[in-house]
Amino acid sequence: MELSRLFVSDTCFFSPPIRYSPVPALSTFFAVNLRINRRRRRSLCSASNNDTLLAGGGPVVAGDREKHEEDLKSWMHKHGLPPCKVVLKDKPCHNDPHKPIHYVAASQDLQVGDVAFSVPNSLVVTLERVLGNETVAELLTTNKLSELACLALYLMYEKKQGKKSFWYPYIRELDRQRGRGQLSVESPLLWSKSELDYLLGSPVKDEVIERVEAIRKEYNELDTVWFMAGSLFQQYPYDIPTEAFSFEIFKQAFAAIQSCVVHLQKVSLARRFALVPLGPPLLSYQSNCKAMLTAVDGAVELAVDRPYKAGDPIVVWCGPQPNSKLLINYGFVDENNSNDRLIVEAALNTEDPQYQDKRMVAQRNGKSSVQVFRVYSGKEREALLDMLPYLRLGYLSDPSEMQSVISSQGPVCPVSPCMERAVLDQLGDYFKTRLAGYPTTLAEDESMLADGNLNPKKRVATQFVMLEKKILHACLHATTDFINQLPDHSISPCPAPYAPLLK
Numbered sequence: 001m002e003l004s005r006l007f008v009s010d011t012c013f014f015s016p017p018i019r020y021s022p023v024p025a026l027s028t029f030f031a032v033n034l035r036i037n038r039r040r041r042r043s044l045c046s047a048s049n050n051d052t053l054l055a056g057g058g059p060v061v062a063g064d065r066e067k068h069e070e071d072l073k074s075w076m077h078k079h080g081l082p083p084c085k086v087v088l089k090d091k092p093c094h095n096d097p098h099k100p101i102h103y104v105a106a107s108q109d110l111q112v113g114d115v116a117f118s119v120p121n122s123l124v125v126t127l128e129r130v131l132g133n134e135t136v137a138e139l140l141t142t143n144k145l146s147e148l149a150c151l152a153l154y155l156m157y158e159k160k161q162g163k164k165s166f167w168y169p170y171i172r173e174l175d176r177q178r179g180r181g182q183l184s185v186e187s188p189l190l191w192s193k194s195e196l197d198y199l200l201g202s203p204v205k206d207e208v209i210e211r212v213e214a215i216r217k218e219y220n221e222l223d224t225v226w227f228m229a230g231s232l233f234q235q236y237p238y239d240i241p242t243e244a245f246s247f248e249i250f251k252q253a254f255a256a257i258q259s260c261v262v263h264l265q266k267v268s269l270a271r272r273f274a275l276v277p278l279g280p281p282l283l284s285y286q287s288n289c290k291a292m293l294t295a296v297d298g299a300v301e302l303a304v305d306r307p308y309k310a311g312d313p314i315v316v317w318c319g320p321q322p323n324s325k326l327l328i329n330y331g332f333v334d335e336n337n338s339n340d341r342l343i344v345e346a347a348l349n350t351e352d353p354q355y356q357d358k359r360m361v362a363q364r365n366g367k368s369s370v371q372v373f374r375v376y377s378g379k380e381r382e383a384l385l386d387m388l389p390y391l392r393l394g395y396l397s398d399p400s401e402m403q404s405v406i407s408s409q410g411p412v413c414p415v416s417p418c419m420e421r422a423v424l425d426q427l428g429d430y431f432k433t434r435l436a437g438y439p440t441t442l443a444e445d446e447s448m449l450a451d452g453n454l455n456p457k458k459r460v461a462t463q464f465v466m467l468e469k470k471i472l473h474a475c476l477h478a479t480t481d482f483i484n485q486l487p488d489h490s491i492s493p494c495p496a497p498y499a500p501l502l503k
Contacts, residue, residue, distance in 0.1 A: 072169050073278070081123065086117050089102065102173065104116075106314060110307060111307050114304055119299055121298055125154070125275040128270035130150065131270070147261075149219075152250065155171060157244075170275075185460045186255070187327075188327060201434075211328060219251075225241065262293045264294070286315040286316070287339065322339055322340045333464045340467060342468060345370065346370075346500050347500060367390055373387050377467070380471060384478050391500050395494075395499060397498070417486055417488060419494050420486060426500075427479045427502075431479065
């Protein structure tokens with residue numbers, strides 16, 4: 001990079017960064033923990049079985065009857081699944097006392113473009129199927145309730161039906177997975193307070209807490225479904241939702257649905273979120289995979305994007321999600337995730353006498369008074385180059401310079417070496433502060449991960465915070481490089497009474 005781009009007469013703004021809209025899509029693993037309502041007769045509830053796994057609870061051993069029960073794939077074939085090219089296999093889970101999780105594997109060699117399976121719509125759970133009315137579905141999901149909450153409530157009541165439910169084999173399979181991701185870990189939404197401390201120093205810990213509170217708000221609105229779509233629930237002789245299920249039960253169901261749901265494209269709103277047997281949680285995520293479940297005429301199918309040998313696990317893609325989303329939604333992280341990123345929020349100082357002028361200039365150049373910058377893994381230097389013009393604008397204090405920026409034909413503002421040093425020092429201090437907020441160093445993280453007996457949740461959390469730290473270290477290194485390119489290191493940073501705020 002040329003030194004002239006760091007100081008002297010530089011542009012205040014470059015092109016705005018690409019904004020992705022992550023799609024909630026493929027993931028893994030489910031378990032709805034339904035507890036019998038003590039106020040109801042025991043004869044009404046049939047969900048508590050010896051072979052039911054309780055999400056977040058202790059290990060439960062499968063009863064002998066499981067050996068004689070119909071497996072998921074056989075059930076699907078009986079109800080319309082055409083011949084397919086996959087089988088279900090077991091994946092042992094280290095340091096986990098529960099049953100192994102299942103996964104979908106190729107039953108024969110596959111080539112790029114081959115359809116691995118095609119699940120008929122009669123075996124797909126969507127709001128259109130649940131509510132039987134697209135208008136009601138749209139009304140519910142625009143009236144304080146999400147599709148995920150409605151789908152979770154439906155399967156919670158279905159589970160109370162036990163073997164009487166058409167979906168019993170599918171629910172039993174989801175129970176077996178216990179909401180575990182491909183690393184055998186549940187979403188942090190189901191972690192205890194002490195387990196959340198594994199994420200100390202990361203903003204994701206607060207995100208998890210905020211997400212749980214959002215789920216609580218949805219729980220408080222569940223009875224809306226009962227009263228607006230009462231005909232749906234006539235088959236269930238149970239209490240209204242908030243009386244039939246505690247918040248903890250609903251949270252487990254919601255987290256499980258969130259980790260399993262598929263976001264279908266080019267379908268009606270009432271069908272866009274779907275639960276697809278043989279899809280998640282039985283398919284694993286891979287960041288360099290582009291195969292996704294697709295809605296076709298009367299079915300949802302998966303065409304593979306790579307060759308497979310018989311026995312290979314089938315992988316899919318769940319959109320350009322950073323590791324923070326993968327962890328919260330699905331309980332795993334991807335060390336090779338090209339979409340992994342951190343957020344840096346910068347804000348113009350509202351106490352600055354020139355705040356309104358600076359706000360106008362920022363908006364003119366595609367930025368806002370509170371601007372979110374996405375720092376992608378491996379592209380930290382580019383992210384800093386996007387931040388610097390915005391920060392320089394915040395450092396301007398001379399009214400004549402500000403007027404020059406306002407009246408200029410292009411987005412040009414003067415940048416002195418002392419201002420550039422002040423901006424870079426602020427950035428460097430910001431990254432150092434964020435790194436100091438973690439209780440462990442990168443070296444300590446690597447040492448912990450070398451322990452084969454490390455608790456699975458702590459292992460995933462450690463992998464996650466280690467990847468965050470690597471991005472922050474790369475940002476700090478790039479900032480130091482920029483400082484070293486300044487021509488005169490004896491120059492003191494210029495004072496900045498109204499410097500931008502970083503968080």
